Structures are given as C-alpha cells and as structure tokens.
Amino acid sequence: MNAGQSTRASLRSGYGLLSPSLLLLLVIFLAPLALMLPMSFKPYIAGQGIGTGFTLEHFVKALTDDYYLEIAGRTLMLGGIVTSLCLVIGYPLAFFLARTRSRLRSWLILLVIFPLLLNLVVRTFGWIALLANRGLINDALITLGLIATPIKLLFNFTGLLIGLTHIFLPFMVLVLMAAIEHLPRDVEDAARSLGAGWLVTFWKVTLPLSLPGIVSGSILVFVLTVSALVTPRLLGGPTYKVMSTLIFEQFLQLLNWPLGSALAFLLTLVSVILIAGSSALARRAGAAA
Amino acid sequence: MSAAGARRVALGAYVTLVLIFLMLPVLVIVLAAFTATSYLTIPPKGLTLKWFVQVLADRDYVAALLYSLKLAFVTTVSALLIGTLAAYALVRRRVPGAAIVSGLLMAPLAFPGIVIGVALLQYYSMVGMRGSFLGLALAHLVLCVPYTLRAVIASLSGVDPDLENAACTLGAHRLEAFARVTLPLIRPGLIAGGLFAFITSFDNVPVSIFLVGVRDVTLPVKIFTAIEYGVDPSIAALSTLLIAATAIFLVVAERWIGFHRFI
Numbered sequence: 001m002n003a004g005q006s007t008r009a010s011l012r013s014g015y016g017l018l019s020p021s022l023l024l025l026l027v028i029f030l031a032p033l034a035l036m037l038p039m040s041f042k043p044y045i046a047g048q049g050i051g052t053g054f055t056l057e058h059f060v061k062a063l064t065d066d067y068y069l070e071i072a073g074r075t076l077m078l079g080g081i082v083t084s085l086c087l088v089i090g091y092p093l094a095f096f097l098a099r100t101r102s103r104l105r106s107w108l109i110l111l112v113i114f115p116l117l118l119n120l121v122v123r124t125f126g127w128i129a130l131l132a133n134r135g136l137i138n139d140a141l142i143t144l145g146l147i148a149t150p151i152k153l154l155f156n157f158t159g160l161l162i163g164l165t166h167i168f169l170p171f172m173v174l175v176l177m178a179a180i181e182h183l184p185r186d187v188e189d190a191a192r193s194l195g196a197g198w199l200v201t202f203w204k205v206t207l208p209l210s211l212p213g214i215v216s217g218s219i220l221v222f223v224l225t226v227s228a229l230v231t232p233r234l235l236g237g238p239t240y241k242v243m244s245t246l247i248f249e250q251f252l253q254l255l256n257w258p259l260g261s262a263l264a265f266l267l268t269l270v271s272v273i274l275i276a277g278s279s280a281l282a283r284r285a286g287a288a289a
Numbered sequence: 290m291s292a293a294g295a296r297r298v299a300l301g302a303y304v305t306l307v308l309i310f311l312m313l314p315v316l317v318i319v320l321a322a323f324t325a326t327s328y329l330t331i332p333p334k335g336l337t338l339k340w341f342v343q344v345l346a347d348r349d350y351v352a353a354l355l356y357s358l359k360l361a362f363v364t365t366v367s368a369l370l371i372g373t374l375a376a377y378a379l380v381r382r383r384v385p386g387a388a389i390v391s392g393l394l395m396a397p398l399a400f401p402g403i404v405i406g407v408a409l410l411q412y413y414s415m416v417g418m419r420g421s422f423l424g425l426a427l428a429h430l431v432l433c434v435p436y437t438l439r440a441v442i443a444s445l446s447g448v449d450p451d452l453e454n455a456a457c458t459l460g461a462h463r464l465e466a467f468a469r470v471t472l473p474l475i476r477p478g479l480i481a482g483g484l485f486a487f488i489t490s491f492d493n494v495p496v497s498i499f500l501v502g503v504r505d506v507t508l509p510v511k512i513f514t515a516i517e518y519g520v521d522p523s524i525a526a527l528s529t530l531l532i533a534a535t536a537i538f539l540v541v542a543e544r545w546i547g548f549h550r551f552i
Binding site for chain 2: 011012013014015016017018020021022024025028029031032033035036039089090092093095096097106108109110111112113114115117118119120121122123124125126127128129130132134135136139166169170174198223226227229230233234244247248251252257260261264267268271272275
C-alpha cells in the first residue's frame with residue numbers, strides 16, 4: 001500500500017492531459033449554463049423583446065400561474081406513470097435476460113438495444129403511424145368491431161404515455177438486467193432449500209436485493225421522461241404541452257428567452273436534485289451491503 | 290407439465306410479447322414505406338419503391354445526410370482523442386481531486402439535452418457562432434466525450450502499466466510505448482466509445498435543433514421538421530433506410546467487439 005502510494009505520488013501530474021477536455025467543458029458547457037441564469041432575471045416586453053434590469057416575474061409566473069402549473073404537473077405525472085410502467089413491464093424481461101442460458105441470449109439483448117440505437121425521431125414516427133386516427137391501432141379496433149369511431153390516441157396524455165414508455169423501456173431493462181445479473185444466487189438457493197416457494201423467494205429475496213437497480217433505473221427513466229423533447233413534441237403536437245416543449249416554444253417560436261431560461265433552470269433543478277439524491281442513496285445502499 | 294415448466298413457458302410468452310412491443314414501430318414503418326398510396330397506410334396498399342427513389346433523389350435530404358455524417362465523424366475523432374488523453378490521465382497519472390474531475394467530465398450526461406441546447410443557443414448568439422459547423426461540432430463534442438472517456442477508462446483499467454514501463458526501459462520513447470503497447474490493448478474500449486460517440490452525434494435532436502442554421506441542417510432535425518409539417522410515405526422510406534443502416538451497424542459491432550457487453 002505504502003509502496004503503491006509512493007509510486008503514485010512520484011507520478012507526473014495528469015492535468016496537462018486533462019486540459020483539452022476541461023477547457024472544452026468550461027467554455028462550451030459550464031459558461032453557457034452559468035450565463036443562462038442572468039437571462040432568466042431579465043424582463044421581457046411583448047413586441048419589444050428582452051429588456052434590461054432585474055425581475056423575478058418569470059419564476060413567479062412559472063411557479064404560481066395555473067397554466068404553467070398544469071403543464072408542470074402533467075410533466076411530473078407523466079414521469080411518474082412512465083417510470084412505473086417501465087418498471088412493471090421491464091422487470092420480468094430483465095429477469096429473463098439476466099438468467100436465461102439460451103444460446104440466443106446475446107441476440108435477445110441486441111433486440112432490446114436496437115431501439116435505443118435507432119434514431120429517436122424514427123421511433124416516434126412509428127408511433128404516429130400506429131396511434132393516428134387512421135393508424136394501425138384504430139383500424140384494427142374498428143375491424144374487430146370493438147369501437148365504431150376512432151379513439152383519440154395522439155395529441156393527448158394517452159399518446160405521450162404509450163410513446164414515452166416505449167422509448168424508455170430499454171433503459172430500464174438494461175439497468176435492471178445488470179442489477180439482477182450481479183445478485184448472489186446462493187442466497188436464493190438458501191431460501192429455496194429452507195422451504196420457501198418461488199414466489200416467496202422472489203418477493204423476500206430477489207426483489208429486495210435488486211432494489212439498487214430498481215432505484216437507479218427509475219431515477220434514470222424519470223429524468224429522461226420529464227426532459228424528453230422529441231417524442232412529446234411529435235406525439236403531443238404544438239397544443240398538448242409538457243415542460244420541455246414549452247421551453248422549446250419559448251425559445252424558437254415566442255422568442256421569450258427570459259421565461260424560457262427560467263423554465264429551463266427549473267427543469268435542470270428537478271433533474272440534478274434527483275440524480276444527486278439517487279447517487280447519495282446508491283452510496284448508502286452500497287455502504288449497507 | 291411441472292409448475293416450474295409452466296412458469297418458464299409463461300415467462301417466455303411474456304418476453305416475446307414485450308419484444309414485439311419494442312419492435313412494433315419499426316415493423317410498422319418498414320411496411321408503410323412500400324405503400325403505393327400517397328398517404329400512410331398499414332398494411333400497404335399496392336407495392337412500390339417510388340418513395341425510396343423520391344427520398345434518394347431529394348437534394349435536401351442527401352445534403353442533410355452528408356452534413357450529419359461529417360459532423361458525427363469530426364465529433365467522434367475529436368472525442369476519441371481528448372477522451373483518451375483524459376482517461377489516460379485519470380488512470381495512469383497523479384490527479385489531485387480525480388473524483389471531482391471525472392464527475393465534472395461526465396456531467397453533460399446528467400443535464401437535460403434541451404437545457405444544454407437552449408444555453409448554447411444564447412451563448413452562440415452572443416459570440417456569433419449560431420448556425421456554424423464549428424459551434425455544432427463543439428456542442429456534440431461535449432455530449433460525446435463522456436462516452437469515449439468511460440469506455441477507455443474501463444479498458445485502460447484492465448491493462449498493466451508495467452507493460453508500457455517495460456517498453457520504456459527497453460528504450461522506447463513514451464509516446465511510442467503508448468502507441469505500440471497500450472493502444473492495441475485498449476482497442477475494444479476505443480471502438481465501443483467511438484461507436485457510442487458516433488451514434489450520439491448522428492442521432493441528436495434536442496441540442497442540434499437550437500443550433501443549426503437556415504441552410505445546413507442535420508438529418509434528424511430535417512426529419513423532425515418534416516414530420517411537424519405532416520407525414521407521408523417518403524418519411525417512412527427514409528426511416529426504413531435508417532433502420533436498415535442501424536441494424537447493419539449493430540450486427541457488425543456485435544461481431545466485431547461483442548457490442549452488448551459495453552452497454
């Protein structure tokens with residue numbers, strides 16, 4: 001240990017090699033983010049643009065106005081339901097992929113990875129074709145005689161829920177799969193040999209042991225869902241809005257950058273707090289194990 | 290059938306259903322691309338390749354594709370270069386506060402893409418870089434370095450530093466020792482990191498859409514805008530081409546380095 005440390009101390013400093021990446025981070029990431037904050041305090045005058053001075057009105061608006069609160073509530077609700085759906089749908093698949101001894105295993109995992117690598121716009125486009133009034137799902141339901149007129153699946157909560165669950169399911173499955181793979185199998189075997197049935201073993205042993213994976217997968221999917229732009233914009237259209245599409249509209253269409261900056265700041269706050277909280281949680285779980 | 294056997298069959302059936310759900314939009318797009326009608330319909334009515342011909346003859350789409358490929362290529366090479374330098378420093382050199390440094394370098398992954406996009410929109414507008422290739426490439430680079438960094442660190446941690454030291458003792462220059470000894474050993478990490486960087490850049494919308502200019506547009510942003518105006522089978526044809534390219538990419542990467550182990 002001492003010898004290792006002394007060789008390490010005699011090593012050359014690594015900051016020279018780190019300087020290109022740190023410089024990039026400073027100039028193209030940290031500085032732009034830092035400059036966004038003052039923008040969110042500037043007044044915005046309709047018809048004239050961004051004024052000078054200091055105001056809290058954008059934050060007050062975003063946190064008290066019913067219109068913005070409804071969109072924020074909808075975004076968080078979508079995050080919660082999409083996360084739960086991904087967890088419930090994804091767990092059995094992750095369990096199967098972690099445990100199967102099938103020769104097809106790596107190809108089945110590739111089937112989960114494939115949608116992740118496929119362009120997000122393309123995947124979302126597929127859901128437009130499926131969910132539209134004359135899309136595959138409505139056509140099938142009408143042909144089967146289950147409904148008489150098309151049900152509305154686009155530009156509303158249902159459409160976003162289906163699309164976002166599909167987009168983020170692979171993330172959940174891959175995180176859970178890694179967690180289940182690393183479970184100590186002998187604990188399960190011990191429970192079984194002590195007379196516990198498979199359901200009890202799963203409920204009392206497997207599931208609690210995979211909790212770190214469940215937590216990190218859920219945080220990941222929640223953060224990705226509340227900050228998703230492409231899928232909500234294409235499936236929700238310009239009218240059915242969430243936080244990120246609202247920010248998109250403020251910046252590119254209404255040109256109210258101060259309000260957009262305030263909303264972006266609040267969205268960042270939610271994500272960063274959740275991610276920091278989850279890594280603190282993971283450290284504590286790691287320390288307890 | 291035993292209870293355990295029945296459970297296995299039930300799980301197998303469930304897994305098949307979920308995998309079908311995951312593949313459903315892909316299948317739908319591929320089917321819709323061959324329809325002879327001027328609107329999207331599934332199953333396709335008639336069979337034609339005219340939408341593929343139309344897309345491939347469209348100068349705007351081809352220009353957007355070339356622009357995206359150029360951007361992804363420049364970004365990937367740069368991300369590999371500075372990511373490898375940083376990884377080498379973090380694994381092999383003395384870096385006080387290494388945990389903070391690596392946390393900082395990975396931070397772009399923790400931020401919502403749209404926030405990075407709007408922050409850079411304001412920043413580039415201030416310094417007059419909005420719509421420039423350089424601005425877009427630097428933005429993509431910030432998003433891609435975490436992937437190359439992580440992959441190279443993973444590979445480099447498994448390589449014994451004494452191999453490189455031995456080469457130096459035998460008279461090799463440090464750079465030569467790195468290039469001839471360490472570099473071949475971290476090749477899988479470089480390939481995996483490079484593939485991630487390429488895909489991250491090539492697929493990006495939430496950052497690109499705020500930074501592209503009026504003339505030069507990336508392919509995903511172009512498709513995004515086209516869908517907002519209205520969908521037709523030519524978008525399905527273009528998407529089918531991207532699906533085929535992604536599938537080939539994935540199979541080749543899997544055969545080459547066992548891609549699924551790097552996810």
